[in-house]
Amino acid sequence: MLDWRQIFAPGQAKRAAFIVLTLLIGVVGAVLYAFTNLPLPWFLGPMLACLAVLTVRAPIASSRRLTRLMRIVLGLAIGSAFTPEMIDRAGEMAISLMFVFPYVIFLGAIGYPYFRLFPGFDRVTSFLAAVPGGFQTMIAIGEDRKCDIRKLSIVHSTRILVIVVLVPLWIQFSESIELPSTIAVVAHFTELTWQDVLILIACGVFGDWAARRLGISGAAIIGPMLVNGALHMFGWVETRMPIELVNAAQLVIGVHIGCQFVGLTLRDIINPVLIAFGYSILLLAGAALFTVLVVWATGINEYAVALAYAPGGQPEMNLIALVLNFDPAYVALHHLLRVMIIIVLAQLVISRLLKTPQRGGKTGGQGA
Secondary structure: OOOHHHHOOHHHHHHHHHHHHHHHHHHHHHHHHHOOOOOOHHHHHHHHHHHHHHOOOOOOOOOHHHHHHHHHHHHHHHHOOOOOHHHHOHHHHHHHHHOHHHHHHHHHHHHHHHHHOOOOOOHHHHHHHHOOOOHHHHHHHHHHOOOOHHHHHHHHHHHHHHHHHHHHHHHHOOOOOOOOOOOOOEEOHHHOOHHHHHHHHHHHHHHHHHHHHOOOOOHHHHHHHHHHHHHHHOOOOOOOEEHHHHHHHHHHHHHHHHHHHOOOOHHHHHHHHHHHHHHHHHHHHHHHHHHHHHHHHHOOOHHHHHHHHOOOOHHHHHHHHHHOOOOHHHHHHHHHHHHHHHHHHHHHHHHHHHHOOOHHHOOOOOOO
8 A cells, every 4th residue: 555654755755856857857858959850859858958967966866657657658659550451461560570580689699799898798797788678677687697787777778878869860861751740649638538538548557467467578568559559450449649648758758768877977887888889889780781671571661660670778769660650560569579589588598608607717697
């Protein structure tokens, strides 16, 4: 049962104030970013604003519960993009999904030896840093294996930051495309009926609960997305998520990414960030290669494929696809499969690494 005394305790009240302050900083960042005419002002603006105020050590913080709630909103919004026509596209989507497994193997093959080049990255830490299988998932596995969690956190935070900034900018400045000014699969609050509201709440609550019970990584997004998506794909409902909530989700998730660097000094992050930046460029090159292959094999829109194979965070890439109207259901399915493959393979590969002695008498799994 919720203890309200904990919420209004001095420590909790102070943290709540920091969270509200951070959201206000995010809103200011979104407004200022909108003047640049660059993509995703409600997402990239708050994220960059938080990074900016961290340079003067401002007391910012994000809320895990609020972030989880906004991920449910994101999952519902993506689910609204599922349509009956997706059944007719099963063939081309199956071909595209077949490339995900070799893509994951390829990323691990270039990432693991890359991180092993640098001091302080043991074998297990290098492997977990190399596979983009979800920030929280990789950290959780790293904690179980007693890896260098600080390095893993910095590497994956940097990877997500670099990719979610560079990919939309690449799309923005592509000569062959003009970005839409509105999101196709959303509505306004005033357009929703009480039945629509009840359907969204039911899909969100049940989808999140079921996904957590099944142990699905990224349950807050995946569960509501699949439940709402199934209803839309079979033509049973046509409910859309309010644009106001989608913008709020962008704000909260953008702030959450920016807050991943809270408490880190320049000395802490400079070397891991530079290493992670170099790896992010390698990842983007690998994603570009597979994008070309998949477009050649399927004829699917190159920007949708690029977002599906961009190795950023699952919530962030799904959000970008949703906001920019690039086949969000297609993108979401690919990131879901990528994360599932990596979670399964990670356990198998790490067990193998731990059983094999390292050169020079070192043992796997210990952070340097």
